[in-house]
Amino acid sequence: xxxxxxxxxxxxxxxxxxxxxxxxxxxxxxxxxxxxxxxxxxxxxxxxxxxxxxxxxxxxxxxxxxxxxxxxxxxxxxxxxxxxxxxxxxxxxxxxxxxxxxxxxxxxxxxxxxxxxxxxxxxxxxxxxxxxxxxxxxxxxxxxxxxxxxxxxxxxxxxxxxxxx
Amino acid sequence: xxxxxxxxxxxxxxxxxxxxxxxxxxxxxxxxxxxxxxxxxxxxxxxxxxxxxxxxxxxxxxxxxxxxxxxxxxxxxxxxxxxxxxxxxxxxxxxxxxxxxxxxxxxxxxxxxxxxxxxxxxxxxxxxxxxxxxxxxxxxxxxxxxxxxxxxxxxxxxxxxxxxxxxxxxxxxxxxxxxxxxxxxxxxxxxxxxxxxxxxxxxxxxxxxxxxxxxxxxxxxxxxxxxxxxxxxxxxxxxxxxxxxxxxxxxxxxxxxxxxxxxxxxxxxxxxxxxxxxxxxxxxxxxxxxxxxxxxxxxxxxxxxxxxxxxxxxxxxxxxxxxxxxxxxxxxxxxxxxxxxxxxxxxxxxxxxxxxxxxxxxxxxxxxxxxxxxxxxxxxxxxxxxxxxxxxxxxxxxxxxxxxxxxxxxxxxxxxxxxxxxxxxxxxxxxxxxxxxxxxxxxxxxxxxxxxxxxxxxxxxxxxxxxxxxxxxxxxxxxxxxxxxxxxxxxxxxxxxxxxxxxxxxxxxxxxxxxxxxxxxxxxxxxxxxxxxxxxxxxxxxxxxxxxxxxxxxxxxxxxxxxxxxxxxxxxxxxxxxxxxxxxxxxxxxxxxxxxxxxxxxxxxxxxxxxxxxxxxxxxxxxxxxxxxxxxxxxxxxxxxxxxxxxxxxxxxxxxxxxxxxxxxxxxxxxxxxxxxxxxxxxxxxxxxxxxxxxxxxxxxx
Numbered sequence: 001x002x003x004x005x006x007x008x009x010x011x012x013x014x015x016x017x018x019x020x021x022x023x024x025x026x027x028x029x030x031x032x033x034x035x036x037x038x039x040x041x042x043x044x045x046x047x048x049x050x051x052x053x054x055x056x057x058x059x060x061x062x063x064x065x066x067x068x069x070x071x072x073x074x075x076x077x078x079x080x081x082x083x084x085x086x087x088x089x090x091x092x093x094x095x096x097x098x099x100x101x102x103x104x105x106x107x108x109x110x111x112x113x114x115x116x117x118x119x120x121x122x123x124x125x126x127x128x129x130x131x132x133x134x135x136x137x138x139x140x141x142x143x144x145x146x147x148x149x150x151x152x153x154x155x156x157x158x159x160x161x162x163x164x165x
Numbered sequence: 166x167x168x169x170x171x172x173x174x175x176x177x178x179x180x181x182x183x184x185x186x187x188x189x190x191x192x193x194x195x196x197x198x199x200x201x202x203x204x205x206x207x208x209x210x211x212x213x214x215x216x217x218x219x220x221x222x223x224x225x226x227x228x229x230x231x232x233x234x235x236x237x238x239x240x241x242x243x244x245x246x247x248x249x250x251x252x253x254x255x256x257x258x259x260x261x262x263x264x265x266x267x268x269x270x271x272x273x274x275x276x277x278x279x280x281x282x283x284x285x286x287x288x289x290x291x292x293x294x295x296x297x298x299x300x301x302x303x304x305x306x307x308x309x310x311x312x313x314x315x316x317x318x319x320x321x322x323x324x325x326x327x328x329x330x331x332x333x334x335x336x337x338x339x340x341x342x343x344x345x346x347x348x349x350x351x352x353x354x355x356x357x358x359x360x361x362x363x364x365x366x367x368x369x370x371x372x373x374x375x376x377x378x379x380x381x382x383x384x385x386x387x388x389x390x391x392x393x394x395x396x397x398x399x400x401x402x403x404x405x406x407x408x409x410x411x412x413x414x415x416x417x418x419x420x421x422x423x424x425x426x427x428x429x430x431x432x433x434x435x436x437x438x439x440x441x442x443x444x445x446x447x448x449x450x451x452x453x454x455x456x457x458x459x460x461x462x463x464x465x466x467x468x469x470x471x472x473x474x475x476x477x478x479x480x481x482x483x484x485x486x487x488x489x490x491x492x493x494x495x496x497x498x499x500x501x502x503x504x505x506x507x508x509x510x511x512x513x514x515x516x517x518x519x520x521x522x523x524x525x526x527x528x529x530x531x532x533x534x535x536x537x538x539x540x541x542x543x544x545x546x547x548x549x550x551x552x553x554x555x556x557x558x559x560x561x562x563x564x565x566x567x568x569x570x571x572x573x574x575x576x577x578x579x580x581x582x583x584x585x586x587x588x589x590x591x592x593x594x595x596x597x598x599x600x601x602x603x604x605x606x607x608x609x610x611x612x613x614x615x616x617x618x619x620x621x622x623x624x625x626x627x628x629x630x631x632x633x634x635x636x637x638x639x640x641x642x643x644x645x646x647x648x649x650x651x652x653x654x655x656x657x658x659x660x661x662x663x664x665x666x667x668x669x670x671x672x673x674x675x676x677x678x679x680x681x682x683x684x685x686x687x688x689x690x691x692x693x694x695x696x697x698x699x700x701x702x703x704x705x706x707x708x709x710x711x712x713x714x715x716x717x718x719x720x721x722x723x724x725x726x727x728x729x730x731x732x733x734x735x736x737x738x739x740x741x742x743x744x745x746x747x748x749x750x751x752x753x754x755x756x757x758x759x760x761x762x763x764x765x766x767x768x769x770x771x772x773x774x775x776x777x778x779x780x781x782x783x784x785x786x787x788x789x790x791x792x793x794x795x796x797x798x799x800x801x802x803x804x805x806x807x808x809x810x811x812x813x814x815x816x817x818x819x820x821x822x823x824x825x826x827x828x829x830x831x832x833x834x835x836x837x838x839x840x841x842x843x844x845x846x847x848x849x850x851x852x853x854x855x856x857x858x859x860x861x862x863x864x865x866x867x
Binding site: 038040041042043044045049052053054056057058059060061090091092145 | 493494496497500740785786787788826827828829830831832835837838841843847848849850851
């Protein structure tokens with residue numbers, strides 16, 4: 001409505017790295033960031049579903065974001081972190097290589113996500129932004145959540161079918 | 166929520182409770198229609214309901230309840246004998262109240278069909294009774310309380326104290342044996358109307374048994390007409406002199422709407438004014454006794470009030486969500502406490518005071534956990550009371566005379582479970598009456614039983630679970646018939662080697678019904694399978710025992726609470742899993758000879774002539790582990806919907822109570838896992854849903 005203010009409206013994003021690529025998530029969705037901890041394996045789930053963790057008495061599923069985006073799996077190191085994201089009281093943890101910073105990005109600087117190469121799933125990227133030298137891909141958390149509900153079912157069905165053959 | 170809505174919500178909840186109580190009471194009254202105390206209780210409930218309904222604009226409910234109250238009031242005061250058809254009318258009226266309440270809540274424009282019919286009946290009954298009643302009423306209660314003005318007119322100018330003195334004197338003179346004279350002083354708060362107190366009603370109740378009663382009202386504090394507020398009490402001080410055969414304990418029942426500080430009952434001793442010398446000592450003694458008795462009865466009165474009156478019992482309503490939060494926090498506390506207690510480094514500190522403190526901490530934690538648990542527990546009484554109604558209706562519908570025995574009403578059960586228990590219970594009870602009991606008296610007599618059938622409803626604890634059972638002494642289940650029918654319906658092939666309880670269990674399978682005729686109540690082939698599913702949702706199971714010709718017992722085995730299960734911890738590969746102990750039959754390391762591989766069908770273990778499929782947890786869950794032979798591992802034999810299976814694990818770790826936690830929405834669809842639990846170490850163990858475990862035939866020897 002107010003054209004003037006939109007231009008200078010800044011949103012804050014938490015940025016993190018997966019390999020060389022930098023991603024961002026709107027900060028209001030993030031509940032907390034914790035260091036990597038013991039993840040209990042849950043059988044019969046898609047490979048990227050790493051398992052569950054005990055976060056102070058609550059059991060929270062954890063997704064390996066690398067696998068989710070079709071990247072190579074990587075051993076955890078001292079930088080590996082779990083970002084706990086909350087959408088409508090549902091918590092999911094995302095394992096990332098390294099958490100970078102909280103960046104304020106001008107809404108005007110957000111660009112449309114381009115079509116990517118084959119190995120990264122582009123559906124979850126809603127926009128792009130330039131921070132200094134780097135290009136940051138802003139993730140659409142809602143899409144990620146929705147997809148996980150459906151994909152986990154589909155994945156399950158496929159596993160069962162392939163086993164049955 | 167606005168304030169108005171909040172108040173309304175409270176009203177709705179309260180009204181719901183009153184109606185539920187009415188339901189129960191009216192049935193008890195039906196059994197014993199001479200119990201006028203009960204009738205009084207019903208009346209009070211209806212009265213409160215009327216006030217509330219009108220206050221919130223539920224006029225249709227208010228109107229009905231108003232007339233119902235009139236009828237009840239009539240019988241209450243006249244103690245007329247109540248005929249069968251009138252009792253039926255009462256029971257139906259409560260039903261109508263139920264329905265009208267629903268209509269009001271949903272703001273439906275129409276009313277239940279029974280409403281006008283029932284209301285008309287009540288009005289006719291009232292009109293019929295009214296003629297001869299009024300006179301009787303007046304004769305029995307000498308003072309006409311309906312006309313307070315007339316009473317005040319008697320002592321227009323005399324100060325209240327003096328009038329009271331006069332009255333006491335007058336009554337003392339006319340005192341007779343077996344009658345007690347009381348002076349009751351009321352100092353009412355101005356909000357007493359809101360608590361359901363009503364001056365006139367109060368006096369009416371008091372006057373029921375009184376020989377004589379006089380009351381004095383202090384009208385001094387009444388606000389002038391322009392400031393007058395109809396819902397605030399202006400008559401604060403009331404003094405009542407009553408001559409009655411009742412003890413002060415019996416009178417006490419009338420004070421339930423009042424706070425302790427608002428009333429004082431004084432027993433006035435017989436006059437000591439004209440004693441004959443010789444008798445004086447005796448009299449003194451009598452007075453002392455009387456005083457002692459009075460003291461006793463007063464103290465009894467308060468304790469009795471605490472037991473009976475809901476107002477006196479201090480309870481507090483808590484949102485169950487808050488309880489769950491508290492429960493979660495306590496769960497965390499227990500885990501943290503375990504961590505401290507098991508921590509190697511803390512243990513290595515050999516300091517007595519530290520180990521003592523840790524021990525105290527663990528005791529306190531356990532106690533807190535137990536108490537928090539008990540907050541969720543409620544007696545099953547209310548549910549059983551509801552079932553009485555079901556039994557009554559079913560008995561009438563089927564025309565089978567029967568007697569209901571209820572045992573273990575005090576057994577406590579998780580509140581969240583109670584709500585989902587009613588429907589299965591209703592179904593089983595109907596089933597027991599409709600199918601279980603013989604259809605005619607002759608058949609029963611021929612079998613040497615009483616004509617009246619027996620249905621027993623029982624709740625008790627059995628090794629960590631709660632059992633709720635419904636038994637009948639009817640014809641029992643015909644095993645062969647069930648077996649034949651199951652084959653006919655394609656539920657079994659007939660080759661299975663089934664135990665008795667497994668055969669009985671077949672009647673709960675989908676699409677099974679052995680009833681020759683389909684009745685309105687049961688026998689449509691749907692139902693028992695629904696019952697089974699809903700009990701399983703509560704992590705319980707149903708067992709059926711039956712002796713042909715002697716009767717059938719349906720037992721529902723339920724966990725103590727929904728939040729905690731007794732679990733067997735097992736290890737497969739490097740993961741710990743939990744198998745609910747309720748489903749475990751036995752666990753053992755098999756001999757090599759009893760394990761067979763059937764080509765294309767996987768591994769089986771032979772036990773007592775049964776071939777039980779072996780399910781390798783590590784294969785099903787695709788765990789990385791070296792291949793073990795069944796005789797190197799442990800088989801845990803569990804009972805599932807599809808018969809027994811033997812789950813193969815590496816070792817048994819232990820058995821413990823675990824708090825069930827959901828795995829989150831995205832994992833909720835996993836059928837093999839029903840949830841997770843946090844162990845003392847802080848690690849998570851997944852809880853197996855044994856009913857969904859299927860052998861991986863190809864994977865086993867593919």
